Amino acid sequence: MRYLKHTLYVGFYLLKHNMATTLSLLGYAILISIWNITTYTSGVFIKHTAQESLFNVFSSNITLILLSIVASILFLSDINDGSIAYIKMRPMSHIYHTLSKIFASWIFVSVISTVIFLSDALLVGTFSLTSYISLLITTLNIIIISSFIGSLTSNIKASIFVMIAYSSLSTSLHNVLLQGEVASWLKSLSLIAPVYHAIPTIGIICIPIMLIRELHRNIRA
Amino acid sequence: MEIEILNVSKWYGSKPVLKDINLTLTKGITGLLGPNGAGKTTLISIIAGLLKPSSGKVIIEGKNPFYNPPIRKEIGLLPENSSIPKNLTVDQFMAWQRLLTDTTKVETDRVLNIVGMEKYRKKKIKNLSKGMLGRIKFATALLGDPNILLLDEPFNGIDPGGRKLLRNYLLYIANKKTIIFSSHILEEVEMIANNIVVLKTGFIIAEGTPEGIRQLLTDVPYKVYINCSDPITLLKLLFDHRLIQMGKIEGEDGIIVETFSYSKLAHLIPQIAIKQNITIHRFIPEDMKLDKLFEYLTVGSDVI
Numbered sequence: 001m002r003y004l005k006h007t008l009y010v011g012f013y014l015l016k017h018n019m020a021t022t023l024s025l026l027g028y029a030i031l032i033s034i035w036n037i038t039t040y041t042s043g044v045f046i047k048h049t050a051q052e053s054l055f056n057v058f059s060s061n062i063t064l065i066l067l068s069i070v071a072s073i074l075f076l077s078d079i080n081d082g083s084i085a086y087i088k089m090r091p092m093s094h095i096y097h098t099l100s101k102i103f104a105s106w107i108f109v110s111v112i113s114t115v116i117f118l119s120d121a122l123l124v125g126t127f128s129l130t131s132y133i134s135l136l137i138t139t140l141n142i143i144i145i146s147s148f149i150g151s152l153t154s155n156i157k158a159s160i161f162v163m164i165a166y167s168s169l170s171t172s173l174h175n176v177l178l179q180g181e182v183a184s185w186l187k188s189l190s191l192i193a194p195v196y197h198a199i200p201t202i203g204i205i206c207i208p209i210m211l212i213r214e215l216h217r218n219i220r221a
Numbered sequence: 222m223e224i225e226i227l228n229v230s231k232w233y234g235s236k237p238v239l240k241d242i243n244l245t246l247t248k249g250i251t252g253l254l255g256p257n258g259a260g261k262t263t264l265i266s267i268i269a270g271l272l273k274p275s276s277g278k279v280i281i282e283g284k285n286p287f288y289n290p291p292i293r294k295e296i297g298l299l300p301e302n303s304s305i306p307k308n309l310t311v312d313q314f315m316a317w318q319r320l321l322t323d324t325t326k327v328e329t330d331r332v333l334n335i336v337g338m339e340k341y342r343k344k345k346i347k348n349l350s351k352g353m354l355g356r357i358k359f360a361t362a363l364l365g366d367p368n369i370l371l372l373d374e375p376f377n378g379i380d381p382g383g384r385k386l387l388r389n390y391l392l393y394i395a396n397k398k399t400i401i402f403s404s405h406i407l408e409e410v411e412m413i414a415n416n417i418v419v420l421k422t423g424f425i426i427a428e429g430t431p432e433g434i435r436q437l438l439t440d441v442p443y444k445v446y447i448n449c450s451d452p453i454t455l456l457k458l459l460f461d462h463r464l465i466q467m468g469k470i471e472g473e474d475g476i477i478v479e480t481f482s483y484s485k486l487a488h489l490i491p492q493i494a495i496k497q498n499i500t501i502h503r504f505i506p507e508d509m510k511l512d513k514l515f516e517y518l519t520v521g522s523d524v525i
Contacts, residue, residue, distance in 0.1 A: 002320065009317050016308040082303030086361065088271055090321035091294040215288060219271040220263060221300030221373070 003096060010097070011104030014074045017083075021073050022108070028066060029112045033119035063116070065164055067109050067139065071146035072159040074105045079154060085221035098151075098214045106143045113139050144203035148210045154217075222295060222368045222399050223247050224268060228277035231263050231423075238263045240423040242277070250395050252410030252431075253403040255420035261403035262301055264420070265373045268401065269298045281369070294322075297367035299358045301374045301403075307347035311338065311357060314346060315364075322365040332360040335390055337383070351378035359387055372402035376409060381504045382491050388413050406506050407434070407514060408443055408483035419514065434514065442466055442479040445486065448503035449494070452476045458493050459486075474502070 015022045078084040078101075087097050117135050121127040149166070150159045224246040231239040239260045253261045266272035268279055270286030270293060279286055286292045305314055315329045322328075333339045336356040341349065349357065355378050362370055370391075376384045391400055391413055404410050410417055411431040419427040419434070427434065449455050456476050459465045464486050467479040480486045483506060494501050 002323065005320055009320060013306055013309070013317065017306045019308055078306075082300065083306055085271060085298065085300045085303040086305070086318065087321060089269060089293055089296065089298045090318075091290040091323070092321050093290060216273070218273055220266050221269065221271050221298065221303045 003100075006092065006096070007100040007103060010100040011107060014077065014101065014104050015108060017077050018074055021070055025066065025070050025109075025112055028063075029115045032063070032116050036116070036119040064142070067113070067142050068146040068163040068166075069160050071105050071109060071143045072150040072163055073156055074108070075101055075147040075150040076154070076156050076159060079150075079217070080156060082219065082221055084217075085219050088217075088219060089221075094215055094217075095211050098211055102143055102147050105147065106140050109143060110136055110139045141203040144206050144210075148203075148206035151210045151213050222282055224369065224399060224401075225280040226264075226268070226277070227280065229264075229267060229274045229279060230276045231260075231267065231272070232275045238423050239267075239274070242425060244418065244425070244428075246399055246401060246416075248396065248399050249416060250391060250400045250402065250414045251416045251418060252414030253401060253418050253420060254405070254407060254410050255403070256405055258422070259405075259420040260423040261405075261420055262373055265298075265371050265401065265403060266300075269293075269296055269371050271298075294365065295367050296369045296371060297362035297364065299362040299370075299372040299375050301377070305346050305354065305357065305361075308345065310343055310345050311349075312342045314357070315342075315360070318361050318364055324365050328364060328366075332363040335363060336360045337386060352380050352383055355379045356383060356387075368398055370398055370400045370402075372400070374404060375402050376404070381487055381501065384409075384487070385491070408487075408506060412484055412487075442481050443483040444477060444479050444507040445483070446471065446475060446477050446503070446505045446507065447490070447501065448475045448505075450474065450500040450502070451497070454497060455493070455499055458497060459490075462489065462493070464489060 078087065088094055113135055114132075117132065118127070121131065145166075146159075146163060149162050150156075153159045153162060224244075226242050226244040226246070229239060229242040230237065242264065253264065255261050263272065267274050268281075268286065270279075270289060273287050281292055281295065284292050286296065309317075311333075315333065319326065319329050330339065333342070336359050338353065338356050338360060341353060344353075346354065346357070355375070359372070359375055362372060375387065379387065391402075394400070395413075395415070402410075402414075411434070414431060417427075417429060417431055417434055418425055447455065452470055452474055456468045456470070456478070459468060459478060464482065465478040465480045469477055471477045478486075487504070490501065490504065493499070
């Protein structure tokens, strides 16, 4: 119960502590949703399937990069201002706190993504649970990888730079791969950058490294 | 609880910050004294287990505090550089700390009462003054009644009344707890510490009783800047009470005074201000004596 309360509090803390970031992402989600609704009613994308819509909206570079940046900012907020000293000093496992931050960020980013997804898929009328679950796992992958990069760099600016480079590479490689015009070595390389793949291979590898890094984090309080 | 610091050194990259520190700290109040950059914060962070020493070790009750949540139950930390989430209210922040320390609301109420902040529970952290924030940090360190208190510049920004309140509380619990606090103001350390450790550029340059250190500095007056609502009247009153040896007006509402009795000045100034209806905005002691002390210690004797 104590740990559950802590997770809830971490979510509450992350959002309140990063009010500007939270509101910016909410504003972006609302804008995209309005854009979706208005374009659908005018019939521009009416022929798209839910899966195509998911690809159009969700895998677009801007949304992907924004979600990644927000995830990094949320993860780093208590590390950058030193308020993590108030957590690390306490008799609670720091591993648990790191996982709580990832979980809380995932819930927040998932809610935002769901709003965008529903505004797209529901209007097309082909909403599928499989697509939605795939979306949720993808957001989890994004959160883990962004937090991992945040954890390694320990700096928001450096983290944003790496995320933009990483996301761009990931998306470009993915597009090239889909078009089939790709050398075998590039196919192999693209496997290390599937930030928005539904199977979070890289995310699973990142978690233990990130936990070890956080456990050994030095804090000059 | 005993804290053993054995051959502790710390480098940030190639820059040495602490060099071969050896100390044994027991119950009572130990003051870490030193100018900015002396290594006080780094030493406190290492004792707290937040920072890993580059070499050497810290042992608290036979255990290393780094990666050690159970030993942290015994430590209350007031960090200097860490911020408290600004959009939370005092109550929300304390509720989270209560959760982390596994304590009750009664305990939160107790520590807020000690620091005189029970009236400000509903205030957001960002709306608190620097002094109030200092008190909240102090209360957080006391949460769970830990046996070791590590206080990094605990009186920074706190008004004279608040300083007195917190000093008295530390003196009250001194015989039951191991308290280590840092400051760059000699008089402040001298007022409550029974042991003083003087650090400079990462070295311990002196360790001893306040009396030992005081003997070095009898001929140097202490300088204090006071910002208040009526500087001329206050200056006159301080001269009348023979509390200062020199005084001058500084800016529109400030005075700079020199005294040989800082503790007496700090003690009496709130009483004078209340009696004469003068509002004291700032009371900032300057560390002139510390400079003198360092000058003496680096040129003069080796150990006090």
